[in-house]
Amino acid sequence: MSSLINTSRPPVFCPGCSHERITHTLDKAFEKMGLDGNQVVIVSDIGCSGLFDTFFNTHAFHGLHGRALTYATGLKMARPDLKVIVTMGDGGLGIGGAHVLSTCRRNIDLTLLILNNFNYGMTGGQCSSTTPQAAVVGSGFLNQLEKPVDICQITAAAGAAFVTRTSSYAPDLVDEMVAAISYDGFSVIDMWGMCPGRYTKRNKITPKSIEVDLANLPRFKGPVAENQRKEYGSGYREVAAQLPTPARPDKIEARFQPPATGRQEVLILGSAGQRIVTAGEIFCLAGMTGGWHATLKNDYPITVLRGHSVSEMVLSPQPVDYTGIDRPKVVVALADEGVGRRKKMLARLGSDTLIIKAAGVTLPDTGATVQEVVFKAQKIKSQDWALASLALLAQKNRVISMEMLKAALTVRFKKAILETAVELVERVSE
Amino acid sequence: MALSFIEGNEAVALGAMAAGCRFFAGYPITPATTIYNAMLTYLPPEGGVCLQGEDEIASIGYCLGASMAGNKVLTATSGPGISLYSEQISFAIGSEIPLVIVNVQRLGPSTGSATKGADGDIQFMRWGSSSGLPVIVLAPVDVADCYRLTAHAFNLAEQYRCPVFLASNKEIAMTRESIDLDAIQLPDITTRKAADRNKPFLPFATGSEDTAPNFLPIGDRTLVRQTSSTHGVNGYITVDPDEINAFQNRLEKKLKAHVDEFTFFDRDLDPQARTLVVAYGVTARAARVAVATSRADGKPASLLTLKTLWPVPERLIIETAAPYDRVVVVEMNMGQYVREIQRLLPGKQIDFFGQMNGNLIKPEQIREVI
Numbered sequence: 001m002s003s004l005i006n007t008s009r010p011p012v013f014c015p016g017c018s019h020e021r022i023t024h025t026l027d028k029a030f031e032k033m034g035l036d037g038n039q040v041v042i043v044s045d046i047g048c049s050g051l052f053d054t055f056f057n058t059h060a061f062h063g064l065h066g067r068a069l070t071y072a073t074g075l076k077m078a079r080p081d082l083k084v085i086v087t088m089g090d091g092g093l094g095i096g097g098a099h100v101l102s103t104c105r106r107n108i109d110l111t112l113l114i115l116n117n118f119n120y121g122m123t124g125g126q127c128s129s130t131t132p133q134a135a136v137v138g139s140g141f142l143n144q145l146e147k148p149v150d151i152c153q154i155t156a157a158a159g160a161a162f163v164t165r166t167s168s169y170a171p172d173l174v175d176e177m178v179a180a181i182s183y184d185g186f187s188v189i190d191m192w193g194m195c196p197g198r199y200t201k202r203n204k205i206t207p208k209s210i211e212v213d214l215a216n217l218p219r220f221k222g223p224v225a226e227n228q229r230k231e232y233g234s235g236y237r238e239v240a241a242q243l244p245t246p247a248r249p250d251k252i253e254a255r256f257q258p259p260a261t262g263r264q265e266v267l268i269l270g271s272a273g274q275r276i277v278t279a280g281e282i283f284c285l286a287g288m289t290g291g292w293h294a295t296l297k298n299d300y301p302i303t304v305l306r307g308h309s310v311s312e313m314v315l316s317p318q319p320v321d322y323t324g325i326d327r328p329k330v331v332v333a334l335a336d337e338g339v340g341r342r343k344k345m346l347a348r349l350g351s352d353t354l355i356i357k358a359a360g361v362t363l364p365d366t367g368a369t370v371q372e373v374v375f376k377a378q379k380i381k382s383q384d385w386a387l388a389s390l391a392l393l394a395q396k397n398r399v400i401s402m403e404m405l406k407a408a409l410t411v412r413f414k415k416a417i418l419e420t421a422v423e424l425v426e427r428v429s430e
Numbered sequence: 431m432a433l434s435f436i437e438g439n440e441a442v443a444l445g446a447m448a449a450g451c452r453f454f455a456g457y458p459i460t461p462a463t464t465i466y467n468a469m470l471t472y473l474p475p476e477g478g479v480c481l482q483g484e485d486e487i488a489s490i491g492y493c494l495g496a497s498m499a500g501n502k503v504l505t506a507t508s509g510p511g512i513s514l515y516s517e518q519i520s521f522a523i524g525s526e527i528p529l530v531i532v533n534v535q536r537l538g539p540s541t542g543s544a545t546k547g548a549d550g551d552i553q554f555m556r557w558g559s560s561s562g563l564p565v566i567v568l569a570p571v572d573v574a575d576c577y578r579l580t581a582h583a584f585n586l587a588e589q590y591r592c593p594v595f596l597a598s599n600k601e602i603a604m605t606r607e608s609i610d611l612d613a614i615q616l617p618d619i620t621t622r623k624a625a626d627r628n629k630p631f632l633p634f635a636t637g638s639e640d641t642a643p644n645f646l647p648i649g650d651r652t653l654v655r656q657t658s659s660t661h662g663v664n665g666y667i668t669v670d671p672d673e674i675n676a677f678q679n680r681l682e683k684k685l686k687a688h689v690d691e692f693t694f695f696d697r698d699l700d701p702q703a704r705t706l707v708v709a710y711g712v713t714a715r716a717a718r719v720a721v722a723t724s725r726a727d728g729k730p731a732s733l734l735t736l737k738t739l740w741p742v743p744e745r746l747i748i749e750t751a752a753p754y755d756r757v758v759v760v761e762m763n764m765g766q767y768v769r770e771i772q773r774l775l776p777g778k779q780i781d782f783f784g785q786m787n788g789n790l791i792k793p794e795q796i797r798e799v800i
Contacts, residue, residue: 037653038649038651038652041649053655054666058653059649059654060653060654060655060665061495061648061657062659063491063494063521063658064491064517064518064521064658067487067488067518070487070491070492070494070495071491071492071494071495071498072495073481073491073495074453074455074491074494074495074496074498075496075499075649077453077479077492077495078453078495078496078499078500078501079647079648079649081649082648098484098485099484099491102483236474236479239474240475240477243475244475245475245476246471246472246475248444249436249440249444249611250434250435251433251434252432252433252435252608253432254433284606284608285435288433288608291431293607293608294435294606294607294608295606295607296435296605296607297601298604299545302460302545321715321716321718321719321793322716322719322790322792323715323790324789326792
């Protein structure tokens, strides 16, 4: 195997920049592993670490600041066979922090090379998430007030399975890289280095001082014992292979003659837990067994277990254009929460609208025909009132018939639940 | 006739699967979440990938990576998510990465109302990226369109190598409708054209000044470069003003010069009418009722329903509007697309009706304006 360095585009780093060392070390690592250029993708972030993809004869992906791990994840999920290397500076770590944490948690087989030189070299040496508080940088006094992060502790705490902290000048850096790239899971190497263009002008730092500083920090070298687990992509594919083939949507045949003609608007006003949405669906399915077109809109608050639940249904012999409800033929009022949402409309209704109202529910003044039902006296629980109300409509052939309702129940329910539902719709009475 | 009872979001997922989508990533957001739910059901068992990103920026980033590996990709969000997508959308435009984005619009501004509909992002989708270069935006009217136009959106993304938006709306996306899926004619499936492997590969070279480059995936035998930086045909940074100029012009022309090939619309024209109603999205359904009522009342009116919004189908609009004295534009916002109509039809009386209060515009409201 030979070098993957792109000789037509030699590195352009400042003299003395540790990035150049890392470039050649990475090339040696590829060479040691016997990798061809087309087996490798270099995904580079923004800043001087963002130049890396151009120096190699490999696949290359250079995108937005801090987002390199997101592209790398997409690439790796689509092409698990590729070796995906991400080069990122301490700037990318900060702006893309959420992506770093998520990648650690996932343990997808990528290698993150952190070119950590404690400042934003490309924009004027401003402070980054790893700048020491005592450093003099291009952000004035701001870095003195912020604690730098220890990215090795953070990534290990977030679940990274392989974390190494080292110097860009470490004699065994190539072996560390080979170990990280070979590791089947997410691997991170935090490489401390020097930025002669910006940082080392005002902050004394040498390969030797880096070595001394590193010796005083918790050691990270390779696999993190407590984070060893299956690689995300292989785990994903294993689980996915066991999943059943999903069914496509049911088809409803038109089998019955509906008892009404023209557009039918129906409204159910209830509260959470009353199975309003399910009743709305059953009503529409019933309409469809009569050859009608149907639309269903549901309205409920984000707290799905409390508050109003409203379903708006339109049945029509023609495809439904406008899906709003202004002149309902029937309103089913089962809870004050739902009624509260449509007070203005209820007040406008005339006697051609039938309101089926559960006992205890308060309606605003309305011209509609109101029929009160005491479900409790029939030992029907609140969660069944909506379906029971549909049964009352079906019993009087109002909008839907009983055969349409039962056919809809057969589409929606199976076995014991179906039996209970059929028993309910037969038993309820006015 | 056998009908299924599905919402617009599920129809989007079915359209995506029919178009060959292999990868979805998204972050949950009402009213777009059920697209993610459906893709999570459909994709993994068929060998595809569905991911939940840690945020919207990550979700679309996953899609861009997977698209460059050769997958057909989909993401879905609402206005707040489109804001976060913005920089990645600019990347997809400039670096010609095929991608379908469903924007299930909800009432804004900002977090606004998660469960109320609006068409408030119509100009935002067109202009919400750096550079101002064009994108494609298709607008479904109903569940059937969600199915059909999603398949078209994939084809267009593949053909023109660009982000394609589906401008949905909570009122279509989360409304269940009876629909005969088998009766809907889907387009033949298009897949991005592969470059000739026997020639040296230049990732951004094209045969003409208004087409997209041929594609090879990252991971191919041939090395592939992708970059968000201003690049030459070889995928490396360029500073040559002539090369940059040619590139920017090509990105502009590759969509604008071809919009007639993907102009989707419905027309219901009355030769007696002097008024043309222009609408799109869910509002077009109320407009249909309003136009029918108006005719029944003895006041003829015509209706143009636009389903391709961007690039603006200028020829269609100018030709359709030619015989009319007056054009009524109705939108579920405070007046966005009407700007394009005014620009194209300077000699005509243009009246606008808009509403953005979380409710559908009613047929009677449009009838009054007619």
